[in-house]
Amino acid sequence: MVDRVPVLRIGDALLVSIQVDLQDRVAIQLQDDLSERIVETGAKGVVIDISGLEIVDSFVGRMLSSIASISRVLDAETVVVGMRPAVAITLVELGLYLDGVRTALNVERAFALIAARSSGASLVAQGAIDTDLPTAGTDP
Amino acid sequence: MTLTEVAVEDAEVLLISADDDVVRARQATRAIAAKASLSLVEQTKVVTAASELARNTLIYGGGGQVRVELVRSARRTGVRLQFSDDGPGIKDIDLALTDGYTTGTGLGLGLSGSRRLVDEFDIRSGSESGTVITIVKWGR
Numbered sequence: 001m002v003d004r005v006p007v008l009r010i011g012d013a014l015l016v017s018i019q020v021d022l023q024d025r026v027a028i029q030l031q032d033d034l035s036e037r038i039v040e041t042g043a044k045g046v047v048i049d050i051s052g053l054e055i056v057d058s059f060v061g062r063m064l065s066s067i068a069s070i071s072r073v074l075d076a077e078t079v080v081v082g083m084r085p086a087v088a089i090t091l092v093e094l095g096l097y098l099d100g101v102r103t104a105l106n107v108e109r110a111f112a113l114i115a116a117r118s119s120g121a122s123l124v125a126q127g128a129i130d131t132d133l134p135t136a137g138t139d140p
Numbered sequence: 141m142t143l144t145e146v147a148v149e150d151a152e153v154l155l156i157s158a159d160d161d162v163v164r165a166r167q168a169t170r171a172i173a174a175k176a177s178l179s180l181v182e183q184t185k186v187v188t189a190a191s192e193l194a195r196n197t198l199i200y201g202g203g204g205q206v207r208v209e210l211v212r213s214a215r216r217t218g219v220r221l222q223f224s225d226d227g228p229g230i231k232d233i234d235l236a237l238t239d240g241y242t243t244g245t246g247l248g249l250g251l252s253g254s255r256r257l258v259d260e261f262d263i264r265s266g267s268e269s270g271t272v273i274t275i276v277k278w279g280r
Contacts, residue, residue, distance in 0.1 A: 024195070057188050085181075090257065094249055095252065
């Protein structure tokens with residue numbers, strides 16, 4: 001079993017890809033590692049790829065929420081990507097809504113969100129989240 | 141809730157005494173759920189419930205065991221899990237089954253949430269006898 005999930009730095013963001021079933025203590029370790037790396041690198045965003053996770057239970061859900069809260073306090077945004085459909089259905093039925101956790105469909109979109117934010121164009125980023133369509137030419 | 145009469149076709153007992161036993165309980169549940177022809181969403185739900193209950197057995201029950209069974213009723217196959225511990229028992233079961241209630245540091249969704257994820261749920265608890273929780277998830 002792995003003891004640690006690697007944290008990669010890519011530009012202004014940190015990327016974590018969870019590929020295996022996590023033991024509780026490895027999840028806690030990841031939370032600690034990420035907090036330190038955010039401060040150390042001045043990262044503006046954290047992308048957590050959970051496409052490898054077969055389940056997200058309340059423990060992992062709570063970990064994702066606290067990573068999001070901690071990184072926000074440290075001026076970085078957390079984006080969770082790659083949630084499997086069966087996991088999403090189960091999470092909602094479990095009663096877990098991942099409050100405060102931003103999600104994106106894939107890593108590429110998550111990086112676009114973070115890049116937009118770190119270039120100071122938060123309003124533009126907001127627009128990019130709400131719609132993928134260019135606004136030009138959509139007038140009636 | 142009364143549990144359906146079943147024939148047990150396959151059974152395995154796992155001890156729950158450490159972090160990685162929770163992971164093993166998830167894996168054993170997944171294997172039996174696949175064998176019982178549960179759909180991917182149903183498998184995900186029962187594995188998530190198994191994770192919550194195994195962690196409860198570890199944290200609140202002070203450790204215990206889980207019996208993972210492939211069961212058959214007149215019409216269908218399913219997974220039955222029985223978690224048991226010799227812990228202090230649950231004083232007020234109704235309260236413990238309330239969303240958001242916890243005596244620990246979690247989210248209070250483990251018990252109430254896992255009940256929503258399965259088809260049958262039975263809980264027995266006493267200060268002398270510990271806690272026994274039985275759940276069943278049926279294939280369609």
